[in-house]
Amino acid sequence: MLGQKRGAKDSLYLAIGISLVENGKRFINMKFKLPASLLLTGLLSGLLIGCSSTSQSAAETNDASTHYDESANTAAVKMETYWVAPERVACQGIAPMQCLVVNKMVDGKTSEWQFFYNDIAGFEYVPGSFYKLSVETAEVKYPAADASSISYKLVDEIDKAPRHYLDNTMLTESRKWNLKQLAGLKGISPQALPRPANITIAGGGFSGFAGCNNMFGQIKHLFEATDLNNSLLKLGPIGSTLMACADPKANAVEQKLHQTLGMVNALQVEWPFLNMYQNDELLIQFVAEDWD
Known part of the structure; x- marks a missing residue:
């Protein structure tokens, strides 16, 4: 019946303990009969070496923290297929935004259109076409407070067209x-x-x-x-x-x-x-x- 309601269409944290090696103390504890001027020079040199070693160690630690392998922050990588609708729609995330609308393929069949609040790395979206995408998804071990626990990366753009018909469609030029x-x-x-x-x-x-x-x-x-x-x-x-x-x-x-x-x-x-x-x-x- 017309008007009848049908089914409804919604830094990797590196735990590194920094142990400072106090190289300068070895000069202080060592007992040699040296001229006072030379002893003072030795003490100063030891302290400088200690500071230099400490600075270098800290720098290396900082470098390791900021240049880690991103793959170490992800797990459970899998491949998924998505359809992306040809228009963005208004949605509410942390703030009002424009969302993609996607439909995930499950067992070779479409599931249901829903808002997609994230970005797909490598995917350049242009309105006006349906996209069929092969996407790599991975769990993020340590997501930022306002970020998704899943990352998305484009593997392949399988199809792009403004219209998608079923393979056995009844909508043909010969049918009225x-x-x-x-x-x-x-x-x-x-x-x-x-x-x-x-x-x-x-x-x-x-x-x-x-x-x-x-x-x-x-x-x-x-x-x-x-x-x-x-x-x-x-x-x-x-x-x-x-x-x-x-x-x-x-x-x-x-x-x-x-x-x-x-x-x-x-x-x-x-x-x-x-x-x-x-x-x-x-x-x-x-x-x-x-x-x-």
């Missing part, structure tokens, strides 16, 4: 989908029109008949999935022929269809139906014309 139901259309059955409104979705665009005029446009982005929660859809502006519409019912269907197509953000094929949603609410239902 006739309008069956339209939310908010009161007292009018779309199927009762002399010529049914219809749509064809394939490749980078859509076309069809809205009730009085032909319509057409581009698909800004589309991600087809068997699970509604994983589906995404955004249509571009709708173009139309400009024939006068004498039938008031057909005109009402056309106006409402144009308006509603601009609202949908997800689609799902449940043969023989093509359903279009706004979030989890069914707004439009088409039926395949070639279905008997």
Whole structure:
């Protein structure tokens, strides 16, 4: 039923004990019969050597602390596959920010779109396309207080395209989908029109008949999935022929269809139906014309 709610779319710390070697004391404790001037020189030299050794030891320690191998701060490295959506969205981390929206592949299947608050090292994101990425993830042993306990590093950009169709998609150039139901259309059955409104979705665009005029446009982005929660859809502006519409019912269907197509953000094929949603609410239902 239209309007029915469906499933909802959310320094490595090096423990080094610094033990100072007091080299100068050996000169003080050693008993030799030396001239006073030479003894004083020896004492001063010993103290300087001690200070030099201490400074060098401290410097080496500091150097070891700041130039450690980053791999020593990570563990449990594994490879994962992610889809990245073509638009960032507003989200709330420590402060308001713009998040990527990602979908993790689990056992070869998409899971569910969710906010991604971190960076993927080596990944240069450009809005407008879906990315399929191979990512190396690793647990961070000693994360900073405001940092993630997981690090992410790009291994391979597998795919990049504004649209992603299932391998066995029913959305083809040869298939026409006739309008069956339209939310908010009161007292009018779309199927009762002399010529049914219809749509064809394939490749980078859509076309069809809205009730009085032909319509057409581009698909800004589309991600087809068997699970509604994983589906995404955004249509571009709708173009139309400009024939006068004498039938008031057909005109009402056309106006409402144009308006509603601009609202949908997800689609799902449940043969023989093509359903279009706004979030989890069914707004439009088409039926395949070639279905008997």
